[in-house]
Amino acid sequence: xxxxxxxxxxxxxxxxxxxxxxIGCSKSPGALRNIAFTYESDPKSPxxxxxxxxxxLTRASGQPLAGAHVSLEADMSHAGMAPVFAExxxxxxxxxxxxxxxxxxxxxxxxxxxKLTSGETFDRQVELRNLQAT
Amino acid sequence: xxxxxxxxxxxxxxxxxxxxxRVPLIGGFLRWRHSRTIxxxxxxxxxxxxxxxxxxxxxxxxxxLASVLTWIHFRGxxxxxxxxxxxxxxLACPFMLVRNAARRLxxxxxxxxxxxxxxWISVALFVVILFTYELFSLWSSPWWTASLAIAxxxxxxxxxxxxxxxxxxxxxxxxxxxxxxxxxxSPLEVQVRDHGVCDRCxxxxxxxxxxxxxxxxxxxxxxxxxxxxxNGFVILQRGCELALFQPQKVxxxxxxxxxxxxxxxxxxxxxxxxxxxxxxxxxxxxxxxxGYFSRRKDIAALALVFTFGALVNAFGMVSPVYAVEAWxxxxxxxxxAAPVLGVIFATFLVVEPAIxxxxxxxxxxxxxxxxxxxxxxxxxxxxxxxxxxxxxWLAHYGFHFLTGILTIVPVTQSALANLGVHLFGxxxxxxxGMPARFVQPMELGFLLLGFAGSLFISYQLAEEDCAPxxxxxxxxxxxxxxxxxxxxxxxxxxxxxxxxxxxxG
Ligand code: SF4
Ligand code: SF4
Numbered sequence: 001x002x003x004x005x006x007x008x009x010x011x012x013x014x015x016x017x018x019x020x021x022x023i024g025c026s027k028s029p030g031a032l033r034n035i036a037f038t039y040e041s042d043p044k045s046p047x048x049x050x051x052x053x054x055x056x057l058t059r060a061s062g063q064p065l066a067g068a069h070v071s072l073e074a075d076m077s078h079a080g081m082a083p084v085f086a087e088x089x090x091x092x093x094x095x096x097x098x099x100x101x102x103x104x105x106x107x108x109x110x111x112x113x114x115k116l117t118s119g120e121t122f123d124r125q126v127e128l129r130n131l132q133a134t
Numbered sequence: 135x136x137x138x139x140x141x142x143x144x145x146x147x148x149x150x151x152x153x154x155x156r157v158p159l160i161g162g163f164l165r166w167r168h169s170r171t172i173x174x175x176x177x178x179x180x181x182x183x184x185x186x187x188x189x190x191x192x193x194x195x196x197x198x199l200a201s202v203l204t205w206i207h208f209r210g211x212x213x214x215x216x217x218x219x220x221x222x223x224x225l226a227c228p229f230m231l232v233r234n235a236a237r238r239l240x241x242x243x244x245x246x247x248x249x250x251x252x253x254w255i256s257v258a259l260f261v262v263i264l265f266t267y268e269l270f271s272l273w274s275s276p277w278w279t280a281s282l283a284i285a286x287x288x289x290x291x292x293x294x295x296x297x298x299x300x301x302x303x304x305x306x307x308x309x310x311x312x313x314x315x316x317x318x319x320s321p322l323e324v325q326v327r328d329h330g331v332c333d334r335c336x337x338x339x340x341x342x343x344x345x346x347x348x349x350x351x352x353x354x355x356x357x358x359x360x361x362x363x364x365n366g367f368v369i370l371q372r373g374c375e376l377a378l379f380q381p382q383k384v385x386x387x388x389x390x391x392x393x394x395x396x397x398x399x400x401x402x403x404x405x406x407x408x409x410x411x412x413x414x415x416x417x418x419x420x421x422x423x424x425g426y427f428s429r430r431k432d433i434a435a436l437a438l439v440f441t442f443g444a445l446v447n448a449f450g451m452v453s454p455v456y457a458v459e460a461w462x463x464x465x466x467x468x469x470x471a472a473p474v475l476g477v478i479f480a481t482f483l484v485v486e487p488a489i490x491x492x493x494x495x496x497x498x499x500x501x502x503x504x505x506x507x508x509x510x511x512x513x514x515x516x517x518x519x520x521x522x523x524x525x526x527w528l529a530h531y532g533f534h535f536l537t538g539i540l541t542i543v544p545v546t547q548s549a550l551a552n553l554g555v556h557l558f559g560x561x562x563x564x565x566x567g568m569p570a571r572f573v574q575p576m577e578l579g580f581l582l583l584g585f586a587g588s589l590f591i592s593y594q595l596a597e598e599d600c601a602p603x604x605x606x607x608x609x610x611x612x613x614x615x616x617x618x619x620x621x622x623x624x625x626x627x628x629x630x631x632x633x634x635x636x637x638x639g
Contacts, residue, residue, distance in 0.1 A: 017284065020189050077274035079195045080206040080538025082566045105453065107274075109194060130456055 034060040037124045039112070046108075048133045052099045055088060055112055064094025069115040072098045077107040088112075105131055154219075154322060154406035155396065164406070167371065167397045170225060171234075178228035181283060187549055188280025198276035200283070202538075202545045205273045210535020213316065213528050220322035220406070221313045224303070224390035229290040233302070236291050246301040253311060253432035257439055260308040261483065264443050268450045268475055300375035303390055310390065315433075315440045317386035318517075319411045319524050319587065324389055324396070324404060325380070331403045332381035340380040340395040340404060343373035371398045374423075380404055382422035385414025387433070412587055415517040416594040427517060431509075434516040438487045441523030445621060446482040448530045452628035490617065491516065494610035502600035502607025514599070515611055518591040522615060525584020526622045529577035533626075536573045540565040577626050585619040 035057060042052040053072060057065040070088040075081070081104070088098030102108050108128045115121045155161040163169050180203065188200025195201035212223050224230075272278050293302040303310045326332055339345075345367040374380070374395050376388050380403075383389070396404045418428050427433060449455055462474045495511035498504045504511060544561035551561065589612055596608035 020186070075194050075196045077195060077271065078205070078534075079198070079201040079273065080534050080541050080566070081196055082541070083196060083563050085563070111194075
């Protein structure tokens with residue numbers, strides 16, 4: 001009886017862990033298919049300090065995605081640092097530009113939070129390694 | 135030693151020491167036999183939340199409770215509590231809560247193998263953790279951080295499920311070894327109040343545990359929390375699982391502050407008392423459960439990994455590491471991070487200590503006339519370097535803790551918001567902590583404190599080893615301390631890089 005209880009406790013813990021890993025690994029980053037995302041930065045190699053990112057959004061057909069709301073968020077790879085945020089404005093249909101202050105040397109992750117006119121949202125993530133001051 | 139003195143000028147031993155267990159409320163709480171569980175439960179719940187958020191929450195480290203709590207708050211609070219009080223993390227260790235619960239189902243049957251009753255496994259694991267921390271950028275991965283915590287729970291259950299007593303704590307746990315060696319510099323120690331009482335004590339319950347015959351136990355009113363034993367008695371309160379016999383215990387090495395000895399002692403003769411931090415590193419008596427420090431190469435290796443590991447760990451966060459990695463990659467024509475990191479670790483943790491300690495030991499013999507051979511000399515003085523290492527850990531972890539202490543607020547807000555609970559509006563992402571310019575003087579203070587401590591202990595050891603000319607024996611070790619101290623200061627004032635991956639890979 002006690003032996004059975006032991007094994008059922010052990011088994012339940014294993015199943016719970018396997019379930020957690022299964023859910024964790026199946027998470028999708030919330031990106032929409034059929035949308036092309038490209039970006040350019042100024043300066044070309046991002047550096048610590050102000051950086052301007054220009055984002056182009058098009059459908060798979062090549063049609064620009066106008067009227068979207070694009071915001072930028074940059075986080076360092078290490079916990080304990082504050083993220084920085086910026087808004088992008090639409091330069092031309094499907095082209096958005098925002099300037100963000102990457103205020104420390106090191107590795108950054110820039111997130112582009114995109115909301116389409118249809119209300120759909122998705123994120124795109126760009127990793128910038130070893131940013132140096134100029 | 136008497137607890138009272140007829141001479142009013144002389145303080146009775148009791149009054150000479152601060153004793154945490156005599157402090158109203160705190161002392162009463164700690165003496166309560168369920169206090170450890172009460173402290174462990176919240177930490178266990180935090181660990182569960184961390185694991186869930188690490189596996190299921192955001193993948194960015196600064197936004198995940200697993201990485202923020204582990205790499206900012208836990209590490210920082212740990213070293214500061216060790217500096218200001220003692221090994222209270224082991225007291226509240228959530229892994230032991232799970233182990234104790236599991237031991238109600240699975241009774242361990244085997245004694246820990248005799249050949250493994252040393253620190254070599256835990257020293258190797260300590261190095262492995264430092265290595266994987268760099269290789270897999272543990273600080274930047276909530277998933278890896280949560281997996282590490284799960285691996286820890288599994289390892290505790292496996293080891294302590296099979297082996298008796300606190301085998302995991304004493305012989306395996308790398309966090310425990312970090313705490314043990316750092317707590318040699320803590321101001322509090324679990325120690326006997328009056329050795330005279332121990333001399334007269336017949337039961338020695340602090341080590342044997344408080345026992346009761348089975349027949350007595352069967353009597354009405356017997357407490358149900360007792361654990362059975364094949365020898366015909368039940369243990370009402372276990373004694374020290376770490377094999378530290380209070381009257382012969384010296385210092386904090388191997389002590390988890392579990393307070394089992396406090397609860398077991400029938401004479402209320404164990405306290406949590408003040409002492410001179412680091413004093414136990416200056417002396418070499420036989421220690422219960424440990425033996426002589428001077429004969430324990432494994433504990434000396436732990437002291438060295440603790441000290442030089444502090445430098446490697448900080449080196450991994452500063453700008454010049456990129457240049458060194460790039461140079462090594464070109465020099466050795468390597469394309470993967472692991473061998474490059476292996477070379478860096480071997481240099482810092484093996485070659486550098488061997489050269490520095492070997493040269494200093496040789497000079498101590500040549501100049502100071504010490505009769506000890508090179509290896510025993512190096513073993514003996516390894517302990518003197520512990521304050522330098524602790525200073526570096528304090529400076530490094532203290533920096534992240536103090537500059538990032540408030541980040542827990544927005545990360546918790548964000549985690550709750552994802553569950554539909556909006557606490558105090560939108561997450562306050564601008565909340566971080568103290569500005570770096572205020573923290574840097576504190577870092578320098580920690581480093582200087584460590585440097586002074588290492589110099590002091592080295593001199594004490596030199597005085598004992600080479601009484602006729604201690605200064606000549608001391609100078610080589612002072613030079614080693616100076617080199618490590620300068621390297622630490624140089625590292626701390628490098629521009630910090632919040633890096634994600636070695637070699638961009
Ligand atoms: S600490 Fe208590 S139980 Fe242990 S020997 Fe001393 S008096 Fe006895
Ligand atoms: S029982 Fe052992 S490990 Fe626990 S506090 Fe006492 S001496 Fe330390």
